Amino acid sequence: MLEVDSVSKRFGNVLALDGVSFSVDAGQLFGFVGSNGAGKTTTMRIILGVLASDSGSVTINGSPVDLAVRQRIGYMPEERGLYPKMRVGEQLVYLARLHGLSPKDARSAMERWTERLGLEDKRAMELQALSLGNQQRVQLAAALVHDPSVLVLDEPFSGLDPVAVDVMTEVLREKATEGMPVVFSSHQLELVQQLCDRVGIIKEGRMRAVGPVEELRSRGGRMLELWVPDAPPGWVPRVEGVQLVSETDGVVVLELEPGVDDQAVLRAALGTGRVERFASHVPSLADLYREVVAA
Numbered sequence: 001m002l003e004v005d006s007v008s009k010r011f012g013n014v015l016a017l018d019g020v021s022f023s024v025d026a027g028q029l030f031g032f033v034g035s036n037g038a039g040k041t042t043t044m045r046i047i048l049g050v051l052a053s054d055s056g057s058v059t060i061n062g063s064p065v066d067l068a069v070r071q072r073i074g075y076m077p078e079e080r081g082l083y084p085k086m087r088v089g090e091q092l093v094y095l096a097r098l099h100g101l102s103p104k105d106a107r108s109a110m111e112r113w114t115e116r117l118g119l120e121d122k123r124a125m126e127l128q129a130l131s132l133g134n135q136q137r138v139q140l141a142a143a144l145v146h147d148p149s150v151l152v153l154d155e156p157f158s159g160l161d162p163v164a165v166d167v168m169t170e171v172l173r174e175k176a177t178e179g180m181p182v183v184f185s186s187h188q189l190e191l192v193q194q195l196c197d198r199v200g201i202i203k204e205g206r207m208r209a210v211g212p213v214e215e216l217r218s219r220g221g222r223m224l225e226l227w228v229p230d231a232p233p234g235w236v237p238r239v240e241g242v243q244l245v246s247e248t249d250g251v252v253v254l255e256l257e258p259g260v261d262d263q264a265v266l267r268a269a270l271g272t273g274r275v276e277r278f279a280s281h282v283p284s285l286a287d288l289y290r291e292v293v294a295a
């Protein structure tokens, strides 16, 4: 289990992190989202111990992140940082050796991961000769080649083609299923919503929402979605305790205060003519994100 507890970090005048806390259990996929400059990379660097926090703590299975613990983390840094002129295969073997694997195990891990990630025909190439997406696949291989116990990935999906997104998704799911805590940052909210058990939304260095995706999405009041094509433009049911949330292409989203009878809303809708849609509405992670970031 990975636990980040009340971590703060200041760079000069900028308070980059202000008491950030979250935890990722074994087998959980945690999505870390927030605008540019919100503090995701800084948090991940502190988890890795490549940057020191001003206060707070990071533990993995209860231990602070010392050198031995750090060896067990698979990390994909935002700045990527592999050697451009080194051949892909040699580089992965070298990284696995640095993490303590024997020459034989390092070679077989390199072979396994390059094959799995569709890079077997790129082993002899210099990294710099690969397309950016393929370099990213090598980065993932580099994070996995030493068989880590925790994965921390900074925007692993950025710049990937749809097939590579599927491969990355599959590998992350598989690693979580094997019991690893996996944390990754991303701006692709649909993907985070699909993939993650829990999410954290960070804004200006502070965690504004943390929890299971489904729980966060359903934390507001009860919402209904209606499509009443015969209603006049701008129609909203005249039922007390009902607020208009949005209207898009004739589909109206309403929020109901506790105790409001949804059948009263349905009757009001039927009063306008046909009702083509009357359903519960669950906001997407993107809706929730906009609400949290705008607040």
Ligand SMILES: Nc1ncnc2c1ncn2[C@@H]1O[C@H](COP(=O)(O)OP(=O)(O)OP(=O)(O)O)[C@@H](O)[C@H]1O
Binding pocket: 011, 014, 016, 034, 035, 036, 037, 038, 039, 040, 041, 042, 043, 078
């Ligand atoms: N080494 C540094 N020196 C000074 N300020 C820094 C440094 N690293 C980060 N910052 C500042 O800390 C804040 C958080 O930056 P961070 O890179 O963690 O954001 P992020 O959420 O990863 O953003 P992005 O989505 O753009 O990658 C920003 O205001 C950034 O300018």
